[in-house]
Amino acid sequence: MKLWDCFATALQTIFSHKLRSGLTMLGILIGVAAVISMVSLVRSEQAMVRESLESLGANLIFVTPGTTGAGHGIGGAFASTSTLTLEDAEAIASDARSVSMVAPVTQSTTEVIAGGENVGCLTLGVTVEYQYVRNFETEQGNFISGQDYMRSARVVVLGNELAETLFGQMSPLGQRIRINGRQFEVIGVLKRKGEAFGTEDQAAMVPLSTAQAVLSSERAGGSGHVIQAIAIQAKSRDAIGSAQWEISDILRQRHHIGPEGEDDFRVISMGDIARTADQMYAIGELIMAAIAGISLLVGGIGIMNIMLVSVTERTREIGLRKAVGAKRRDILTQFLTEAAVLSLCGGAVGVALGWVIIKVSAGVLANMGFPFPAILPGDVVALAVGVAICVGLTSGLYPAIRAARLDPIESLRHE
Amino acid sequence: MIELESITKVYRAGRMEVSALRGISCRIEDGEMVSIMGPSGSGKSTLMNIIGCLDKPTSGKYLFDGVEVSKLSDNKLAEIRNRKIGFVFQSFNLLPRTTALANVELPLIYGGSGSHRQRALQALESVGLAHRAKHKPSELAGGEQQRVAIARALINNPSLILADEPTGNLDTQTSRGIMLLFKQLNQQGMTIVLVTHESDIVAYTQRTIKIRDGRIEALE
Numbered sequence: 001m002k003l004w005d006c007f008a009t010a011l012q013t014i015f016s017h018k019l020r021s022g023l024t025m026l027g028i029l030i031g032v033a034a035v036i037s038m039v040s041l042v043r044s045e046q047a048m049v050r051e052s053l054e055s056l057g058a059n060l061i062f063v064t065p066g067t068t069g070a071g072h073g074i075g076g077a078f079a080s081t082s083t084l085t086l087e088d089a090e091a092i093a094s095d096a097r098s099v100s101m102v103a104p105v106t107q108s109t110t111e112v113i114a115g116g117e118n119v120g121c122l123t124l125g126v127t128v129e130y131q132y133v134r135n136f137e138t139e140q141g142n143f144i145s146g147q148d149y150m151r152s153a154r155v156v157v158l159g160n161e162l163a164e165t166l167f168g169q170m171s172p173l174g175q176r177i178r179i180n181g182r183q184f185e186v187i188g189v190l191k192r193k194g195e196a197f198g199t200e201d202q203a204a205m206v207p208l209s210t211a212q213a214v215l216s217s218e219r220a221g222g223s224g225h226v227i228q229a230i231a232i233q234a235k236s237r238d239a240i241g242s243a244q245w246e247i248s249d250i251l252r253q254r255h256h257i258g259p260e261g262e263d264d265f266r267v268i269s270m271g272d273i274a275r276t277a278d279q280m281y282a283i284g285e286l287i288m289a290a291i292a293g294i295s296l297l298v299g300g301i302g303i304m305n306i307m308l309v310s311v312t313e314r315t316r317e318i319g320l321r322k323a324v325g326a327k328r329r330d331i332l333t334q335f336l337t338e339a340a341v342l343s344l345c346g347g348a349v350g351v352a353l354g355w356v357i358i359k360v361s362a363g364v365l366a367n368m369g370f371p372f373p374a375i376l377p378g379d380v381v382a383l384a385v386g387v388a389i390c391v392g393l394t395s396g397l398y399p400a401i402r403a404a405r406l407d408p409i410e411s412l413r414h415e
Numbered sequence: 416m417i418e419l420e421s422i423t424k425v426y427r428a429g430r431m432e433v434s435a436l437r438g439i440s441c442r443i444e445d446g447e448m449v450s451i452m453g454p455s456g457s458g459k460s461t462l463m464n465i466i467g468c469l470d471k472p473t474s475g476k477y478l479f480d481g482v483e484v485s486k487l488s489d490n491k492l493a494e495i496r497n498r499k500i501g502f503v504f505q506s507f508n509l510l511p512r513t514t515a516l517a518n519v520e521l522p523l524i525y526g527g528s529g530s531h532r533q534r535a536l537q538a539l540e541s542v543g544l545a546h547r548a549k550h551k552p553s554e555l556a557g558g559e560q561q562r563v564a565i566a567r568a569l570i571n572n573p574s575l576i577l578a579d580e581p582t583g584n585l586d587t588q589t590s591r592g593i594m595l596l597f598k599q600l601n602q603q604g605m606t607i608v609l610v611t612h613e614s615d616i617v618a619y620t621q622r623t624i625k626i627r628d629g630r631i632e633a634l635e
Contacts, residue, residue: 005524016512320508323469324567325497325525327490408469412508 010337014345024306025346027299028388032350034295035384036377037357038288044362044373046281053274055193057135059234060270061099061243063092063251083264086208086225088254092232095250098243101233103129106211106226112204114166114177121162122203123179125211125227133233134200141173141188144207148187152209156184160192161201179204182214240269293387299346300391303339307399311335311406318403319411332404339396340389347388351381416574416606417443417466422475424461424629435461436472437629443608445574448601450609450617453626460579462626463610467500467577468492480574497526501568505580507560509552515539515563516548522571538566542596558589565596576600576607582616594619 014021065083089104106125111118130136131143139160148155156177163172163186172186184206193200206215212225234243244267251265311318318331326334355376362374424436435458443449453459464470465477468484469492477485480499484492496502509518519535539545542562552560561581568576578597582590598619601607609620617623625633 002524002527009524012513012517316508317510320510321521321525322493323467323496323502323508324522325493327493327525329490330525409464412504 006333006337007341009334010341013338014341020306020310021342021345024303024342025349027302028296028343028346028392029299029350029353031292031296031299032347032384032388033353033357035289035292036351036354036380037361038292039285039380040354040358040375040377041361042281042285042288043377044375046278046285047373047375048370049277049281050274052193053270053277055135056270057133057231057233059237059240060133061232061234061240061247062266062268063088063230063232063247064266064268065228065264066266083255084227084230086227088251089227089230091250091254092230092247096232096243096246098235098239098246099232100235101129101133103127103133103231104208104227105130105229105231106208106215107228108211108215110180110204110215112162112166112177112179114172114175117166119162119165122199123156123211123215124203124205125208125215126205127208130205130231133231136193136200137191138188139191140171141186143188143190144205149207149209152213153207154182154184154210154214155187155206157188157190157205158186159190159201159203159205162204163189165202179206180215234269237271240271244269296384296387296391299343299388300395303342303392304395304399307335307339307396308402311399311403314403315406315411315414318406319408319414322406322408323412328404331406332400335400335403336393336396339392339400343388343392344385346392347385350388351385354381354384416445416447416480417441417608418476418478419466420476420478422462422465422472422477424458424465424470425473435629436465438475439626439629439631441624441631441634443606446601446604446606447622448597448607448609448620450611450620450623451626452612452617452623453632454612457626458629459610459626461629463577463579463608466575466608467502468495493525497522498571499574501565501571501573501576503561503564503568503576503578503581505583507552507557507564507584509560509563509567511552514549514551515544515555515566518552518563519566519570521567526571535566535570538570539563541569542566556589557585558592561585561589561593562596565593565600569600574606576605577610578607579610580612581609582611582613587615590616 063084086104089102092099093102103126108123110121110123112121112123126144127149128144128146136143138157141157143157144155147153156179158166158172166172166177167175172189175186176183177186178184190200208227232243232247234240247267248263252261252263255264257263321331358374358376362372365372419442420440422436422439423434426433426435439462451459451462461470465472468479472485475485476483479495482495484495487495510521516532516535516539519538520531523531523534536545536548539548542565544559544562544566547555547559552563555563565576576597581597582593585593594616597607597609609616611617623635624631625635
């Protein structure tokens with residue numbers, strides 16, 4: 001029996017039982033669509049998170065006060081009693097060799113008044129370096145300059161959302177606002193930073209010196225000027241690890257922590273966070289794939305079930321085929337081809353459905369304000385369709401063997 | 416054409432042994448039209464299955480077209496059925512949802528020659544049904560369905576046509592048409608063996624082998 005005749009016979013059977021074939025395919029179809037869309041969505045989200053992590057700043061390292069495991073988020077609430085000082089930051093800037101830029105940050109919760117609007121927001125005291133370390137770009141005006149810092153100027157740069165809240169469509173440049181009762185002039189507005197790490201979008205930034213002079217009430221007991229965080233840029237991606245060690249060493253020494261003592265600060269690099277996120281997404285992807293894989297398995301059982309029914313129902317047909325010269329091999333091939341074609345068709349339609357799901361999800365998410373890339377993951381498509389065909393063949397094997405073993409005389413008598 | 420020598424067939428059902436054939440010896444020559452008759456349970460179906468290479472005898476010798484077939488493998492038997500024997504059944508056994516033409520073509524795909532529309536059409540023409548080629552069995556009358564089955568039996572140019580109660584499901588008028596078709600094929604040189612229990616069918620054949628209780632009762 002020729003290969004083409006095999007296919008023709010299989011296709012003919014499949015098409016002459018449209019409803020049954022459709023139902024048989026359904027399991028595989030849903031399985032493949034599920035695998036593809038789930039994995040694609042997880043990957044898109046991962047890509048998005050990675051992108052926003054990178055937009056936080058290249059080779060960024062954060063130093064925050066508190067012990068390891070205390071659980072402070074990035075850009076979230078920093079520890080209330082800070083152990084970090086401006087002098088720590090200066091020491092890192094002068095002694096750590098793998099570090100290219102150091103930006104100390106103070107942070108206080110403030111009340112901001114502009115015109116009639118009155119909102120509570122975070123005000124960060126920063127230096128010039130902060131713009132470069134954090135990869136900020138201004139939408140209007142300028143960032144805080146060295147001169148502003150030296151003069152302790154009463155100037156402020158607004159986060160994108162904060163500017164919108166306070167001024168609406170009006171340009172805030174040159175406007176005066178009150179922070180905790182003190183007047184500041186708006187000299188710049190930052191570009192929107194993104195969804196995942198958007199704290200800065202709602203913050204105000206003033207020169208560190210101004211913040212210490214007029215906003216902060218805290219003083220470290222004699223050891224220097226208290227700050228809430230240090231943002232540090234390593235010289236290169238490869239230097240991040242050594243930079244972290246150097247920073248730790250310098251701070252332990254300055255804070256008089258013995259070899260057995262626990263750090264009173266935390267050093268986190270964006271790489272650490274990206275790695276953790278990647279691990280989380282890899283696990284997520286695996287779980288999604290496993291769940292979708294189960295539906296492929298169920299699809300396979302569906303194929304086996306219907307093929308078994310089909311063999312019983314078509315006993316006479318099998319008997320006749322054998323009478324006119326079909327060998328066991330021919331019957332086996334016929335049923336296996338049917339199973340393979342069914343699962344291949346199911347897989348193909350599943351890919352199409354998966355693509356539709358991805359597109360629709362991306363569209364819905366975009367409407368909700370999440371620009372989501374619609375990716376059709378090629379490796380997953382290949383894998384899912386391959387697995388679908390294997391499932392089809394495996395589950396078709398037993399029914400096909402049963403069909404091939406039928407006795408022609410018995411089969412022809414079958415009612 | 417067909418030489419049977421002391422053919423026996425024993426079926427085992429658990430511990431019970433049932434002898435369906437108890438030593439059958441006979442010859443059917445090339446170009447003959449022979450009927451095998453007998454009441455139900457006489458063993459005529461078993462004999463037909465053995466002659467048609469669907470079954471192997473328990474003992475005895477069977478020469479078909481000069482070949483000893485009782486010892487051949489299942490695959491070899493399938494090849495012989497495909498090339499040299501055309502089957503016609505009481506209940507037609509056409510594939511439903513499949514056109515008459517595709518039904519006639521069926522043996523060709525197992526013969527290795529692949530499907531061959533033209534040959535199938537010729538076979539349908541020879542039974543007078545070329546105009547119904549695109550119809551499905553459910554759209555054909557009983558006599559037409561049996562003609563399609565005969566065309567299918569003829570497609571590989573067999574040495575033997577084996578018909579099991581070919582008119583059993585047809586009315587008298589249609590039966591006559593089918594028998595005349597067999598007669599005509601026989602006159603063209605085809606060897607035909609008919610299994611039946613109707614005496615009017617026997618009238619169309621040159622010779623009858625009567626079977627009772629697994630033995631030949633009479634050769635007429």
